[in-house]
Amino acid sequence: MNGHRSYLLALLLGLLCGLKSQAAEIRILTTLPVIHSWAANVAGDAATVESLLPANVGPHDFQFRPSDLRKLAAADVVLMNGLGLDTWLTRAVTRGASKPSRRVVTVTDGLQPQLIHHLTPLAMDAETTGSKKSHSDHTHNHGDEDANPHVWLDPVFAKHCVSNIIQALCQADPAHADGYTRRGATYLQELDQLDTQIRSSLKDLSNRRIVTFHDAFPYFCRRYDLQLVGVVEEVPSVDPSPKYLAQLSRAIRKQQVRVIFSEPQFHPRLVKRLANDLAIGVAELDVLETGSASRTFYIEGLRRNLRTLESSLR
C-alpha cells in the first residue's frame, strides 16, 4: 500500500515538474510569417512561436491593435524584419508593454552592406531608366531605412537571418541552447539545399526576363541572375499612372518579356489587363508576406515559386 502511495506521489511530482517545465518555455513573437517559419524550425518544442500578423494581412497593411499588446507583453523574444517593413512594432515596443528581460531582435542585422537602396527602374533605355525614387519616398511601409526590405526571398539571406535567430534563442534561453543549435544547423542545411536546387533549376532557362507586381524580387533576381525588367506598381501600394503603364508596356515589348507575375495578396485585375493588351501570359509568384505560418511555409513557398518560374520561362 505504502509503495503504491509513494508511486502515486512520484507520478504527481513528475506531472507537476512537467507542467513547470512547460510553463518555463520561452515565448517567441514574430512579425512576418517567414520569420515565424524560420523560428519554428529552430525552436522545435523548446519554445512557443506566435505571430503578430493574422494570416490574411500583410506587413504593409497591418495596424497594431491594443489587443496585440498582450502578445507583446507575454513575449520573451521578439523577432522582426526591420528595414522599415515592421516599424509599427518598433513603435509599440518603445511605447510600452515592457518586460525588462525581453529581447527585440532584427533578424536582418548584418546584411546592410548587401542591401538594395533604389526602386527597380524600367530596364528599357536611357530616357526612362535611373529612377531616383528610393524606398523611403513612398507611403508603403517599406520606407524608413531606405532599403528594399524583401531580403527573405533570397535563401542565402534567409540563412543569415536564421543564424541571427539561433544566436538570439541561445542567449535568451541558454538551458535549451544545444537544441536550438542542433535544429538550427539542420535547417541551415535545408536552406543550402534549397539554394542549390533553385540555382541549378534556373541556370539554363532560355528567357531570364521577368516583370513582377510589386518591387519584392530584386534580391532573388540578383542571386539567381534573372533580369527584373520592371514592376507593375511603380510606387508600392499606389496605383500606377497611365503614363507609367505605357512605359512599362514598351519595356515589356522591347525586352520580349513573356509573362507578368501577379501576387496572391493583390487582385490580379491590373496584371491581367496589361498581359491581355500585350498578349502575354500571367502567372503568380508568392512574396510570402501573407499566409498562416508553419515550419514548412518558407521552403515550400520558394519551391512553389521555383516551379512557376520554371514552367513560365522555359
Ligand SMILES: [Zn+2]
Ligand atoms: Zn512588400
